[in-house]
Amino acid sequence: DVKVTQSSRYLVKRTGEKVFLECVQDMDHENMFWYRQDPGLGLRLIYFSYDVKMKEKGDIPEGYSVSREKKERFSLILESASTNQTSMYLCASSPTGVTEAFFGQGTRLTVV
């Protein structure tokens, strides 16, 4: 089974903190993605990566950055957390080619 693991299930952070969300996949997938999910808005793509050290902006990259130093690990960084970044964050991975994505269990982040 494909395993995508996010480092935390729940996080509470203060406004202005630098926040790291970690994601690891064990299936040697080339592509990795970070989404956020908000009620009524569905899943929105923040950043994605199709190879080590490669990254591309998604639909809502503002306020976020990413790092992919190893193939299996994709990190999302909130440079200075704000309350409007309170959300469910979902990491996903997929192999090369047109195919489905597999999701981690999600991290519910609350910024106070």
Added chain:
Amino acid sequence: QKEVEQNSGPLSVPEGAIASLNCTYSDRGSQSFFWYRQYSGKSPELIMSIYSNGDKEDGRFTAQLNKASQYVSLLIRDSQPSDSATYLCAVNKEDDYKLSFGAGTTVTVRA
């Protein structure tokens, strides 16, 4: 216009009935189509994928694709209370690694 639009729910169906979920997409270059199920508080899980026009059946689930009409649907036959969840339609284009998701349709199956 949103890239992927789903019929707004919630959709309530009695146990044993057919639940019908619809999805339209804007990009004619879209090649791959997926349905994900998401239980409350959980992450999405893939339940169906479809790549060519027509029907694809998997157990109680049938996906239907019509590229000319830019329309994909999901039928859930003999609906069970365990089918109560939000169903997400996802689409990607050939040679595009990204999935675009609809906002989801919440289905409630009444016992």
